[in-house]
Amino acid sequence: VSDLFLLLNDSDPEVSDLARVALDVLFGTEDTFLKYMEDPDPLIKKYAIKIYTERCLKVKTTGSTTTEVDRSYITQLSALRTLLVRLKYEKDEGTRKTLSDAIEQFLVSSEGEGTKKPRIAVDQTIINYLNDSNPDVRKNALKIIASMEYNPAIFGILLERLKVEKDEEVKSEIERTIETIAGGGRQQE
Numbered sequence: 700v701s702d703l704f705l706l707l708n709d710s711d712p713e714v715s716d717l718a719r720v721a722l723d724v725l726f727g728t729e730d731t732f733l734k735y736m737e738d739p740d741p742l743i744k745k746y747a748i749k750i751y752t753e754r755c756l757k758v759k760t761t762g763s764t765t766t767e768v769d770r771s772y773i774t775q776l777s778a779l780r781t782l783l784v785r786l787k788y789e790k791d792e793g794t795r796k797t798l799s800d801a802i803e804q805f806l807v808s809s810e811g812e813g814t815k816k817p818r819i820a821v822d823q824t825i826i827n828y829l830n831d832s833n834p835d836v837r838k839n840a841l842k843i844i845a846s847m848e849y850n851p852a853i854f855g856i857l858l859e860r861l862k863v864e865k866d867e868e869v870k871s872e873i874e875r876t877i878e879t880i881a882g883g884g885r886q887q888e
Contacts, residue, residue: 752801
C-alpha cells in the first residue's frame, strides 16, 4: 500500500491515475472521480460527475443489515454535499448544469415507481446551504431536503427562510418543499 501512495506522485499521469484507482478499490473511496471533477476540461468534469453520481447515489439493495443501510445513507449524504459544494463554486455553465442534473437524477430516482429507496435524514450541513448566496445552490438544497425523511423541525426552518428569501424562484421551491414534506409527514403518521 505504501508503494501505491508513492506512485500517486509519479511524473507519468497514467501511473499516478492507476495508483489512485488501486487505492480507491482498496479503501472503497471515490478519489479518482473527485480528482477528475476538478479537471479543466468540461467534458472530463461532466463524465466524472455522472460516474460519481451513478456510483455514490444509487442505493445498493443487496445489503439488508442496519449497518449496510446506514453506510449507504452516509455515502449518499456525502455525495450530495460534494455535488452541492461543486455547484456552489463552479463557474462553467455546462458543468453547473451537469451538477444540477446529477442532483435531480438522485431526487427523481428516489421518487420513482417501484424503487424502495431509503430516505435519508435531514442533515444540518444541507440546511446550511439554504443561506448560500447562490440561488441555484439554495434551490438544489431545497430539492434535497424535500426528498429526505419527514422531520417536523424542518418546517420552522423553511418558514423562517421563506420570510427572508428574496429570489422568487427560490421562494417557490421553498413552498414546494413545504408541501412535499407536509404530504410525507401525513403519510408516515
